[in-house]
Amino acid sequence: MTKAIEKESAAQKKNNTSPTVEPCSLVIFGGSGDLTRRKLLPAVYNLVIDGLLPENYSVVGIGRKSWTDDEFRRVAREGIEKFSRQSLQEDKWEEFARRLHYVSGAIDDPDMYHGLRTRIEEIEAHFDLPGHRIFYLAIPPTSFAPSCQGLQRAGLIYPPELPERVSRVIVEKPIGHDLESAKSINATIGEVFDESQIYRIDHYLGKETVQNIMVLRFANSIFEPIWNHKYIDHVQITVSEAEGLGTRATYYEEAGALRDMVQNHILQLLCLIAMEPPYSLDPDVVRNARMEVLRCLHPIKGKDVEKFTVRAQYSHGKAHDQEVPGYRREEGVKADSTTETFVALKLFIENWRWSGVPFYLRTGKAMPGRASEIAVQFKDIPEILFNTNPEARQAPNVLTLRIQPEEGMSLRIMSKIPGSRARSHPVEMDFKYGDAFDAPSPEAYERLLLDVMAGDASLFMRRDAVEASWAWITDILQGWKDHGGKWLPEYPAGTWGPVEADKLIETDGRQWRLV
Incomplete structure (x- = not known):
């Protein structure tokens, strides 16, 4: 019976393939926040350990704290050691840490976005990344508008009809506190991103x-x-x-x-x-x-x-x-x-x-x-x-x-x-x-x-x-x-x-x- 189950399981695995993931940059607004440390960075690390990410990728954290790349990496390591599903492996960590970067700045500061664009383009050139970008808004809803508008003004977002350069945005809850505020937030994000580019996340x-x-x-x-x-x-x-x-x-x-x-x-x-x-x-x-x-x-x-x-x-x-x-x-x-x-x-x-x-x-x-x-x-x-x-x-x-x-x-x-x-x-x-x-x-x-x-x-x-x-x-x-x-x-x-x-x-x- 066990051999039959193992045979069936092997056949099912053969038919089930993991999602195809292209090399990309994950840009996290709220990079110095608790969600990033406890959930997001350990999640990316576990995907790397499981071999589900391509060899080429980068993670860029954005926050008000005046951290260097090394300080961001130190906080990431502490989060992974404490909250990761899988234990930290030194050889994997060294390669993972190389791909972690940090940009300090205020979300409502227009100059920050031009600096962010320069930094992302440098990282993409260094790791030979194709320019696919995912923006994670791990920030309060009041900051959605300035962050999206800042990205747009800096030319960091590509239109959905440009498949060779993908832009997507992940929006954390709460999306409003009633119907009118939800409509307002959706309209704000929708002015910058097409609906096909917006991913409203519910971890459940x-x-x-x-x-x-x-x-x-x-x-x-x-x-x-x-x-x-x-x-x-x-x-x-x-x-x-x-x-x-x-x-x-x-x-x-x-x-x-x-x-x-x-x-x-x-x-x-x-x-x-x-x-x-x-x-x-x-x-x-x-x-x-x-x-x-x-x-x-x-x-x-x-x-x-x-x-x-x-x-x-x-x-x-x-x-x-x-x-x-x-x-x-x-x-x-x-x-x-x-x-x-x-x-x-x-x-x-x-x-x-x-x-x-x-x-x-x-x-x-x-x-x-x-x-x-x-x-x-x-x-x-x-x-x-x-x-x-x-x-x-x-x-x-x-x-x-x-x-x-x-x-x-x-x-x-x-x-x-x-x-x-x-x-x-x-x-x-x-x-x-x-x-x-x-x-x-x-x-x-x-x-x-x-x-x-x-x-x-x-x-x-x-x-x-x-x-x-x-x-x-x-x-x-x-x-x-x-x-x-x-x-x-x-x-x-x-x-x-x-x-x-x-x-x-x-x-x-x-x-x-x-x-």
């Missing part, structure tokens, strides 16, 4: 389990026939964070859980689990299928927010043996803040496939653990044979996709308990990426950076999808503004949310899963 879409949703649904004949309202009772999506506010008061007071997690991460998970089968894997075909889900979301407007949403704040409690103050007592938070640290939603997708199937979403801070999962619960079997006892109903079948911390999936089925009596008991068929494959799963940023370099936009949000998700979210925000109270319900830090969230789902005769 780079996680292995998230990528596996399409494979699970459309590469297995057993699921698609039952992936509809006839067989599925409901779907739960949970994204819980164990930590509290930390040092993010300035950002979080303006954002809240709905903007921070639901508008991007959770709605993207919803689109993947609910989308119709695309007719090909062409990036725009896949993104069209995801977009249709957003178009079919039943709007939650006005007083409907009281029926379909719950928001709350964490109060004083204990999480992971650490005392956590109440949200309104955190440093930097207003004493009368109505910013939600928890939100639960019940929504419906108004199309043929999902008619009448509720989707329950929840996310929060200061919860018992860090976890993300999608649970698809199938309908109960008829009340005959093994499900006749009204006091002990048979547990339903549930397909669970675990996104973090331990990526994998499980399917709960009923099995007979050994013995002479016909008794059944739920058992889990469990799959874990770490156990099934020899190598650890690549980090999300590794896959996403590789896709940008290869020009594959499948896992990135298009402008219309960003604005459609904000339109849906903005209705809820307006409903809260018009019908919300001065004080929000509270839940003790270290618990799974307020009792109001339990009532939201229990009113329908269902319960939240224990994650």
